[in-house]
Amino acid sequence: xxxxxxxxxxxxxxxxxxxxxxxxxxxxxxxxxxxxxxxxxxxxxxxxxxxxxxxxxxxxxxxxxxxxxxxxxxxxxxxxxxxxxxxxxxxxxxxxxxxxxxxxxxxxxxxxxx
Amino acid sequence: xxxxxxxxxxxxxxxxxxxxxxxxxxxxxxxxxxxxxxxxxxxxxxxxxxxxxxxxxxxxxxxxxxxxxxxxxxxxxxxxxxxxxxxxxxxxxxxxxxxxxxxxxxxxxxxxxx
Numbered sequence: 001x002x003x004x005x006x007x008x009x010x011x012x013x014x015x016x017x018x019x020x021x022x023x024x025x026x027x028x029x030x031x032x033x034x035x036x037x038x039x040x041x042x043x044x045x046x047x048x049x050x051x052x053x054x055x056x057x058x059x060x061x062x063x064x065x066x067x068x069x070x071x072x073x074x075x076x077x078x079x080x081x082x083x084x085x086x087x088x089x090x091x092x093x094x095x096x097x098x099x100x101x102x103x104x105x106x107x108x109x110x111x112x113x114x
Numbered sequence: 115x116x117x118x119x120x121x122x123x124x125x126x127x128x129x130x131x132x133x134x135x136x137x138x139x140x141x142x143x144x145x146x147x148x149x150x151x152x153x154x155x156x157x158x159x160x161x162x163x164x165x166x167x168x169x170x171x172x173x174x175x176x177x178x179x180x181x182x183x184x185x186x187x188x189x190x191x192x193x194x195x196x197x198x199x200x201x202x203x204x205x206x207x208x209x210x211x212x213x214x215x216x217x218x219x220x221x222x223x224x225x226x227x228x
Contacts, residue, residue: 009154032215032216034216036219042221042222043118043204043219043220043221043222044157044204044206044219045219046216046218049215049216051215090156090157092217094215100145100208100210100215101147101159101162101172102159102217104149104156104157104158105156106154106155106156107154107156
């Protein structure tokens with residue numbers, strides 16, 4: 001069965017510092033990969049997605065992610081974090097032939113210090 | 115107006131009561147999903163539907179039932195609520211046949227069972 005691992009439950013960074021959130025998946029097929037953000041009291045908003053092509057994808061709010069097939073990873077990055085980026089971030093993976101179901105990681109909560 | 119809406123947004127109910135959570139979408143997507151979110155567990159799929167005649171169980175369907183009344187409406191019912199069903203519930207939509215593999219989420223329903 002497919003699974004997604006977000007090894008960092010909680011990360012704290014200073015405003016202006018760079019950020020990298022890790023995501024690894026397990027399965028053999030080519031995945032569809034997503035990052036979502038959940039602000040307190042809100043639903044999930046799509047940050048970016050990868051289906052095929054260029055392995056470095058750009059998203060909203062200045063985020064980017066890189067798909068590395070050899071490492072089964074899809075890490076999320078931002079060069080300079082803003083206080084408003086404090087939220088919970090979820091990685092999700094789907095595969096063709098799985099009825100478009102997504103499997104979500106357990107999330108990484110980002111705290112930004114001023 | 116939001117593309118995916120959920121009602122109610124918050125609900126407190128007692129053990130043993132029947133409760134229905136409703137989801138409506140204006141995105142025109144074929145597929146709809148119900149998830150529950152628990153701290154530290156991420157999002158887990160309860161049920162999903164391809165169309166009004168095709169409903170499928172997810173990974174944690176016990177204690178829940180669903181109804182797809184129309185393409186735009188997908189309801190989740192708890193026949194006899196129990197305290198461990200206290201969680202945040204999300205509805206989502208997608209349309210992979212139209213190349214839309216990402217899922218779009220509603221704002222969530224916070225359910226408390228006392």
